[in-house]
Amino acid sequence: MPPFRAPRGTRDLLPTERSAFRRLEAVAADLARRYGYREIETPMFEEAAVFERGVGAVTDVIEKELFRIAHRSDEGESWALRPEPTAGIVRAYIQHGMQTWPQPVKLTMTGPMFRYDRPQAGRYRQFWQFDIEAIGDPGPAIDAEIIELGRSFYRLAGLDEVEILLNSIGDAACRPAYIAALTAYYAPHADRLPAIERERLHKNPLRLLDSKDPAMAELNAGAPRITDQLCDACQAHFTAVRGHLAVLGIVYRLEPALVRGLDYYTRTAFEFYIPGRQGQQQALGGGGRYDGLAGLLGGRPTPGIGFGLGLDRIVLALQAKGALESSEAASVAVVVGADPADTATRLRVATDLRAAGIAARADLSRRKLGKQLESAAKERVHFVVIIGDELADGNVQLKDLDAGSQQLVPLADLARKLASGDKSHRHGVGESQGPAGRS
């Protein structure tokens, strides 16, 4: 056994898997650009207080999942690896005075997040998110646009079956009253509740609604619904969001039990998920409105809305569908040689090809020609350049491995020939895991 392994909950993205991520990132970047979002990059760690105040000190994400890093000279402060992107981006919005930019400020970021929870398939301590934030627009039209953006991303990624859950969780004006009503509803039954539900009653009453305990089903059915108790402003906002979604033809399911786990959410809450899958995590991404966040972080009250979509879970879902199959040659051409010892000429020819813009690698082994061809064939390269005695007349053999044909080509024409016969531009979102199989 190797003495060192990737830390628990982390993993190496091997080249084939990394290329699937790369393509998702490219889809995300292009889509965000088309909607007018500009890329931002915030640090992977922040003062822990950014998350404690932004995300909420009593949430699971902070209480038990935050990766803390002590300062070198520990003076009671600590940094923390970002568990989600929004708090850091809003911190940057405030720090750089983005309220003086044209509003809303539309930002996107894709990168790793960190949560110290117990790993499972699709749940990692380091995971990747595609994030979108529109700060400074109270909605409701932008809410619908962002949900539509998320749906477009999944479609482009190859997951047409992704469904949307929608809810409104009110705001500071109506949520406290609703929580009080909910607590009052369950309180008389408190002693008969399962232990975990009793704890929720105190700690996070909204969670009672989506209990997985069948014994709770009857009680939950009669519970008050937040969407029936929204204040007028939240109700009007929610109605307008739904109206805009209808115009866009977005199909979604109202889910009154949808509660976002972070404190900063207000009003619109949504989630993208894949129905009917066992194991792994069905939630592929989620987001919502956070009109109170900027204030919590010391800025002027500023509305905002955004989402974070988990790339790891998308790749997992694509793998489960067998949708990552496709082949891609590592290079357009491999330069091999009849003289096993003459690596210098092969290197020189390959170097000239690259300078001309052709993807080419030289076989720098000292193996005989047959072995060099064998390797090239296993790589599924399309063209092989064979260096041999013909070089004395300025010629090389250009072999098309797919067709099995071969022609004598002047070295001077080689790059042009390869450029015209380029077969490298055919790929999907991913590729197979290589000859050995899966990761």
Add this chain to the structure above:
RNA sequence: GUGGCCUUAGCUCAACCGGCAGAGCAUCGGAUUGUGGAUCCGAAGGUUACGGGUUCGACCCCCGUAGGCCACCCCA
């Protein structure tokens, strides 16, 4: 953080009741000194996750640890 299942070569898996650790794939070499993925032959690859215990003897039984997975908590 709670409970459960699992861990044998790079990968997928065998190994009877506790009795000599194996195969396929992949890798490398040969058959084939200037022509490829097939075929045949061969080689290399193991502290049976790690650490203890029981036993004449442990991949196998027991304890602990680590990692993976499943269900929760929660979430992407």
